[in-house]
Amino acid sequence: MNESLTASRQPPTTKKIWALLEEVLDPEVPVLSILDLGIVRDVRVDGARITVTITPTYSGCPAMSAIGTDIRLRLLAEGYPDVVIKNQLSPAWTTDWLSEAGRRKLVEYGIAAPVPGTATGHALKLFGQDTAVRCPLCQSENTRLINQFGSTACKALYQCQDCREPFDYFKCH
Amino acid sequence: MASSHSHPLFDYLLQAADTSLVLGHRLSEWCGHGPVLEQDLALANIALDLLGEARSYYQYAAELEGLGRTEDDLAYLRSAVEYRNPLLVEQPNGDFAHTVVRQFLFDNYHYHLLKALQASPDATLAAIAEKAVKEAAYHLKWSSEWLIRLGDGTDESRRRLDKAIATLWRYQDELLAPTPAEAALQALGVLPAYHDLQPTMQAHAAHVLAEATVPAPTGPGYQGAGGKLGRHSEHLGYLLAELQYLQRTYPGLQW
Numbered sequence: 001m002n003e004s005l006t007a008s009r010q011p012p013t014t015k016k017i018w019a020l021l022e023e024v025l026d027p028e029v030p031v032l033s034i035l036d037l038g039i040v041r042d043v044r045v046d047g048a049r050i051t052v053t054i055t056p057t058y059s060g061c062p063a064m065s066a067i068g069t070d071i072r073l074r075l076l077a078e079g080y081p082d083v084v085i086k087n088q089l090s091p092a093w094t095t096d097w098l099s100e101a102g103r104r105k106l107v108e109y110g111i112a113a114p115v116p117g118t119a120t121g122h123a124l125k126l127f128g129q130d131t132a133v134r135c136p137l138c139q140s141e142n143t144r145l146i147n148q149f150g151s152t153a154c155k156a157l158y159q160c161q162d163c164r165e166p167f168d169y170f171k172c173h
Numbered sequence: 174m175a176s177s178h179s180h181p182l183f184d185y186l187l188q189a190a191d192t193s194l195v196l197g198h199r200l201s202e203w204c205g206h207g208p209v210l211e212q213d214l215a216l217a218n219i220a221l222d223l224l225g226e227a228r229s230y231y232q233y234a235a236e237l238e239g240l241g242r243t244e245d246d247l248a249y250l251r252s253a254v255e256y257r258n259p260l261l262v263e264q265p266n267g268d269f270a271h272t273v274v275r276q277f278l279f280d281n282y283h284y285h286l287l288k289a290l291q292a293s294p295d296a297t298l299a300a301i302a303e304k305a306v307k308e309a310a311y312h313l314k315w316s317s318e319w320l321i322r323l324g325d326g327t328d329e330s331r332r333r334l335d336k337a338i339a340t341l342w343r344y345q346d347e348l349l350a351p352t353p354a355e356a357a358l359q360a361l362g363v364l365p366a367y368h369d370l371q372p373t374m375q376a377h378a379a380h381v382l383a384e385a386t387v388p389a390p391t392g393p394g395y396q397g398a399g400g401k402l403g404r405h406s407e408h409l410g411y412l413l414a415e416l417q418y419l420q421r422t423y424p425g426l427q428w
């Protein structure tokens with residue numbers, strides 16, 4: 001397509017593409033790669049064409065189109081201009097797909113990681129907290145939900161009752 | 174796929190998309206005006222979820238139509254009489270109690286509908302529902318809890334809640350009254366039978382009203398309906414004038 005770009009001569013291996021995707025970060029939580037997030041469902045190499053299938057975290061998440069662009073740019077920089085980004089809705093993304101490394105990076109960044117296995121909303125269980133959420137600063141489990149809806153679609157706002165710090169919780173989905 | 178404007182699935186997708194878009198737009202009007210910062214954020218989050226869901230329906234509708242129209246064309250270039258949302262979601266925000274009651278009536282319907290839609294034989298519709306139902310669960314929890322707080326709160330919050338219920342409860346029947354397109358899709362099993370949703374919706378509403386110490390609204394009285402067939406209240410025109418302003422004034426404008 002673009003004459004100024006020199007495509008790599010050799011088609012890449014899927015392993016190489018996965019390694020490059022590890023370098024694409026979530027624009028909203030920039031310590032997580034998109035592999036940590038668990039949104040890359042498939043990578044296919046067909047001659048020069050690379051097809052990356054991703055699944056959205058939240059329906060209205062504005063980060064999704066940014067992530068698509070970032071994947072293209074990363075692969076383009078490596079000499080792969082022929083990139084197709086496919087969006088796949090089902091199976092729906094869940095926070096259970098966050099990698100172990102991702103969970104660790106979240107806590108180091110100051111965001112409490114989702115408690116595994118609690119990934120469905122309890123719409124009919126009112127005024128209840130999902131589960132004990134651990135303060136990322138002092139590790140206390142004596143914490144309180146302030147707001148189910150936080151600064152981005154993926155977060156809820158909590159406060160630690162011991163160290164008194166408010167913190168974000170990457171909420172279960 | 175060759176399909177015409179009168180394809181029932183196309184009609185239904187527009188209805189579902191318009192419904193989420195219009196309510197999402199209404200909620201976005203609260204941005205910067207919420208009663209407290211946390212609830213301002215909650216309203217904007219719910220608005221964003223609904224906008225995302227609307228996009229999924231519009232994209233599917235555009236693909237199904239196959240005439241080259243995009244999701245943006247469907248959202249920005251159709252007039253009020255072409256919009257297919259029920260009247261409930263276009264009602265103005267009013268005060269916080271008004272917004273909570275409108276949201277509760279919608280969420281109670283939306284959550285239970287999406288739960289059932291996950292089993293639709295239409296794979297795309299089922300996938301959209303599978304995604305959106307997780308978000309709708311959080312919405313229903315939010316609006317249920319606020320309805321209870323306002324009802325079982327102060328005299329002032331109760332007075333406002335009672336007024337909102339008296340104004341808005343009449344709009345809920347339209348949600349479960351099938352249009353010809355919905356009936357056609359129900360006959361094919363693509364949409365669930367709405368009377369199957371009714372018992373769980375009613376049970377949840379009864380539970381929430383009881384917790385709120387609010388007596389169940391009585392009597393059918395005047396029922397607001399017609400929005401799903403394009404007969405809207407005056408409010409929608411004003412809403413679309415703002416929502417569509419940019420594309421109407423500068424057609425084809427891109428950011």
Ligand SMILES: [Zn+2]
Nearest residue numbers: 135138160163
């Ligand atoms: Zn703490």
